[in-house]
Amino acid sequence: MKSAWRLTLVLIIAFTFAACKSTPEPVEAPEPVAEKPPVVETAAAPDARDYTDARNFDNPESLLSKRVIYFDFDKSTIRPEYRGIVQAHAAYLASAGSARMTLEGHADERGTREYNLGLGERRGNAVSGLMSAQGGRGNQLTVVSYGEERPTCRVSDDECWSMNRRVEIVYTAK
């Protein structure tokens, strides 16, 4: 009898856990694959505005730590508030010739999947274009569109959709 109870309890816990997991939750943005820069013991924190300093990738004060650019519905125009982020990463690319990045373009779920692949690419190209204009070189930049296939959020509402319309800057080499 006791074992039946115990099994029931385990199953309840397992099931509750599974049920929780199935509720919509934001998916973590992919971590950059490149290694962390070697930690050097220095007294001073890095200057947040020095975009050639790789330590700023992990400095929340620095624009280099920001790697997602959001878009308006059915648009690929980079809003003014995101230009600084692109500028910062472009400055880093200009300073580190061996650095490479993939710009992953995404769309929200509205509209058809293949059209949204096109829209994601258009957004990726917009960021890539600005990145080049600010000092990044063509061979450092790759655009990949995922369309609506990789949402960070799965609720059908405005807030979630605005989170999904994005370009993620993913360094493949720093």
Place this chain on the structure above:
Amino acid sequence: MIDNVRKHAYRLLAFLLLLVTAGAAQAQLQIEIIDGNPSALPIAVVPFQWMEAGPPPIDTVDQIVSGDLYRSGLFDPMATEDMAEKPVDQEGIRFGTWRLMKVDYVVIGKIRTPADGQGHEIVYQLFDVHKQEAVLSRITTVGPGDLRFGAHRVADSIYEALTGVPGAFSTRIAYVTSTGLGKDQRFELVVADADGFGPQSIVGSPEPLLSPSWSPDGRKLAYVSFEQGNSAIYMQDVSTGARELLSSGKGINGAPAFSPDGRKMAMTLSRTGNPEIYIRDMATGRTQQITQHWSIDTEPAWSPDGRSVYFTSDRGGRPQIYKVPVTGGSPERVTLEGEYNARASIAPDGRKIAVAQGRGNEYRIAVWDIEAERFTVLTPGRLDESPSFAPNGSMILYATREGDRGVLSAVSADGNVRTRLILSEGDVREPAWSPVIR
């Protein structure tokens, strides 16, 4: 008191085990009718006589036939237990009885082993109760293990005899499922019978899969896979699993669509920097660009005569359907109403185009009548997409949402009947109805 608690615990345990088992079992499509047709034809498919050695299968041929006819929405099959008589040959049919039960058509039949001892022979007849005569008398022979397929063929013939349109029950459907979230997300490309039976994953991946497209002989599927980190087009033999990488250039490799003769494939490539429509010659592998515009040109769909390609383009500002000769040239706009029309599926007779039509945040399946230049909206929304015509043009399969999950539905081409196909877990999307497999 304690006994009572124990009893509850056991019940709960049994219930939980059921849930666990249900989750572990291969996810099966369930089908139900959402909107029925009040003028559905009353028909009785009487249990077929099993004349082979050994026990009959659990899913009997007559039940499969009834299920097919029911799902089409055009028929209202009588439940076996409601039948006052179950005749197995013509002499046993008393038409007066069926007339009293308000049945217009009666099907009887038997299943026997063919003379060569291989497979099954389904011998059946369809009778018009009012005229008291046979409308159809036929023998359908299938190989060993194909009895289900045989039953679908019987339903196809009955459907054709009574509606004038060939049935599409013996066809298959392909679709994509997605389960899990984030790093645990998994995609499968699944092929099942048109009634959802026997789903089989033909490819699985942690990266997105989309846009399955059948070859006209029903043997191959082309699709888009992100398994290499970018979109790429593959072609896979459905039965052997052998596959070929067709396109994996820089940018988008998407929206494959076999030409009606199977010799060409239309696809979307963005190697020039933005998406354009290309035609690939399947024999030589050479591609020819047929659109050239800075806008998004994608989702090619062939006209049934193979001379033109319909596609989605936002060259006019928002996505609309355009048409271009397969040899290239100047595209003409086809859809003239609505703010967002995309992902065309062309009816087999070439006269209608099903699209995903957007209006604000609502997306519905709508059909554009090419000659009348008019849309008919077929579905209620909210996020309906990926329409795919049945090979006989009678139904359109599409993807929709229920709550936060994707399910498949089918709607009759006139919009009167909707059926829902639900997978027990995860998202189901990107349906593609196979051609008729002969």
